[in-house]
Amino acid sequence: MLEQENIEYEKAVLVGIITQSQDEETSTEYLDELEFLTYSAGGEVLKRFTQKMDRPDPKTFIGSGKMEMVRQFVEEHEIGTAIFDDELTPAQQKNIERILKCKVIDRTYLILDIFSQRAQTSYARTQVELAQYEYLLPRLVGLWTHLERQRGGIGMRGPGETEIETDRRIVRDKISLLKKKIKSIDKQMSTQRGNRGALVRVALVGYTNVGKSTLMNAISKSDVFVENKLFATLDTTVRKVVIRNLPFLLSDTVGFIRKLPTQLVESFKSTLDEVREADLLLHVVDISHKSFEEHIASVNKILDEINSADKPTIMVFNKIDQYKAEDFDETDLTIERTTANYSLEEWQKTWMNKLGDRVLFISALNKENFDELRKKVYDAVREIHVTRFPHNHFLYPEYQETVE
Structure with missing residues (x-):
């Protein structure tokens, strides 16, 4: 019981947008849920940021002015994580991390993180791992910060690109193996269900x-x-x-x-x-x-x-x-x-x-x-x-x- 009381929650901020399809009330409800998800994952929300927009900014999800407000708050309060209510593209995530200089995740990754914490059986862990790798695959480019100066073209296809391709191949192989494992467990579980009479x-x-x-x-x-x-x-x-x-x-x-x-x-x-x-x-x-x-x-x-x-x-x-x-x-x-x-x-x-x-x-x-x-x-x-x-x-x- 004492251990639970001494848990240190990771400081976080939430970011959401208000659009024609997602009005202010709906946005608030989603952020309420996102805050509960953050708490479930071991985080403490210090502040929420919302912005009215027609559509998310393709580069940074929210506008530059609002992003600067978030950056200042993150810096002043030593925030460890910024959590966005909608799925970010790999480019958005990379750009936001460069501005905020803290960990940036979206709702999808947060849910995946909670699932990985909660999975008890081998089957559940395999399912979560598969979902994580499928989420990771298109984001591999964003993980290679040393490639930022490479822009492609003649003479620019260096070892970094090969490194990404190698990683993609490893991840694809892993996905294939996990799918086979799930298929095998599915057959066993189907048999078990059949044996229940x-x-x-x-x-x-x-x-x-x-x-x-x-x-x-x-x-x-x-x-x-x-x-x-x-x-x-x-x-x-x-x-x-x-x-x-x-x-x-x-x-x-x-x-x-x-x-x-x-x-x-x-x-x-x-x-x-x-x-x-x-x-x-x-x-x-x-x-x-x-x-x-x-x-x-x-x-x-x-x-x-x-x-x-x-x-x-x-x-x-x-x-x-x-x-x-x-x-x-x-x-x-x-x-x-x-x-x-x-x-x-x-x-x-x-x-x-x-x-x-x-x-x-x-x-x-x-x-x-x-x-x-x-x-x-x-x-x-x-x-x-x-x-x-x-x-x-x-x-x-x-x-x-x-x-x-």
Whole structure:
């Protein structure tokens, strides 16, 4: 415990832009998330910089005036890292590093860094390593600062260029080897999934840090790592769960996030096989987060990408113990009422009502409304099981209201 208290956080600044497609409110939300990502990676954000632009500057992402402000702050406060909210091109990264004289990374690299810290199994580490090498490959030029004076042309194709080509070849070979390794592990995991028999498979899905692992622990009485950081759980955990006398398999998967790097979506496609092969999804949502509707949309987008959007789904709105509606004064006609003022009861009457009986509100931490959760999961699993084995229906009677 003492060790955690003595952790030295790396000082960082965040940089984002406000555009027509990303207004000020959205930019603030993204930077909030970026700050949480920075904290999860072991950094402390001292200041944020934003600039209104039509599009990012192709050379330095932000304008020269704003960049000078960032440089002065970095110098005065001995900042170690500048983190940009969007993916930087290799040229932008090189130019910014030259100006700021500190480490410059983007959102993609930050997420990759967190993933590399969180990966526990050989499989997860291999997936992260592959994503890192694929990110690194186009940026190799930026790593060779001694080539800055070489501009190409006759007589200028010196050993430096050969050095880059050699490194590119090494990285490409490494990528090829990692892909083969993942393919081999995929086959083993596919066999393992096949050996689980005919049990109904239920997968927990949702945005990162919504409480999936806490819910997994509460339902399966297992001991899955839980921490209030993004991507605390990276490796898929599968547990056999029994509600009443009905057994099924429950898996906890990696959390989704907005602006998830393409390299990671590709590398973790196989991890998401647990989702793809599931019979039922429990889509866990942190209803206490002001952007929970956007989180739902982000998760649905990735589910669509892996052809899992049309699976039977129960929407589990978690963290009701932390939900607080903003105060609204009905007598003040100058203030417009927004969804931020909705009570939980009012939320249930919105689009959530269309979900029918496949929606519930719980607190995984306090096990609030857990009887209702167990009933809904039991009924959904039973329905799938009876459809698969109609002659076994008498083994699993309708769920009784009395709790075990």
